[in-house]
Amino acid sequence: MNKILSWQNAVKALLGFVISVYSCNVCSAEQENRYKIENQFVKFGLSARTPEQMAAFYEARGFPKQAIEAATQHCFITVGIRNISKHKIWLDLNRWRIFNEQGAVARTNREQWKQKWQQLNVPLASQATFNWTLLPESRDLHPDEPVGGNITLTPTDMPFTVEAVFATGDDQQGQPFVVKIENVRCLKDGEIKS
Numbered sequence: 001m002n003k004i005l006s007w008q009n010a011v012k013a014l015l016g017f018v019i020s021v022y023s024c025n026v027c028s029a030e031q032e033n034r035y036k037i038e039n040q041f042v043k044f045g046l047s048a049r050t051p052e053q054m055a056a057f058y059e060a061r062g063f064p065k066q067a068i069e070a071a072t073q074h075c076f077i078t079v080g081i082r083n084i085s086k087h088k089i090w091l092d093l094n095r096w097r098i099f100n101e102q103g104a105v106a107r108t109n110r111e112q113w114k115q116k117w118q119q120l121n122v123p124l125a126s127q128a129t130f131n132w133t134l135l136p137e138s139r140d141l142h143p144d145e146p147v148g149g150n151i152t153l154t155p156t157d158m159p160f161t162v163e164a165v166f167a168t169g170d171d172q173q174g175q176p177f178v179v180k181i182e183n184v185r186c187l188k189d190g191e192i193k194s
Helices: 002-023 051-059 065-071 110-119 124-133
Strands: 034-038 042-049 075-083 089-092 097-100 138-141 146-153 160-168 177-184
Touching: 034 177, 042 051, 042 160, 042 177, 051 065, 051 124, 065 124, 075 138, 110 124, 124 146, 138 146
Parallel strands: none
Antiparallel strands: 034 042, 042 075, 075 146, 089 138, 089 160, 097 160, 160 177
């Protein structure tokens, strides 16, 4: 019973975290580092988080100190996506490109996090909660279906571009489309007001 309640609380926490992306008004990218794009396929929102925001979020969920320290060494970008088309679309983070003028910006995927957590002896409950906060590596989205979560990057002081490539159609053989957001920045503590 407690495991079910913990799982439900984790889901509620994630939904609250992701809804903040959807409820954001169109903001100045330079001041807030939040972006919203809508095309014929998706509503797509992106928002950078400070290390302090992420530390507070995970500390409130009982994460051990070593896990919080490891997490805050990354750049967190919260992504919210809703399929507004009448067709199935496909999220696959391996198709996304994140880059700046020096080249690719490395993304830490779920398997890399799993290895890091095992090395740090992070409890399984904290690992599961962390996984709930990540954007799925891949999945389909039916019409009007949302998905959200974080992508984690190697921090960079340079602005970067996110090119999110999506396949379409039941068999992923439809015309792909790209959502491109430029001048995204990793935030440092004190850069935004919560």
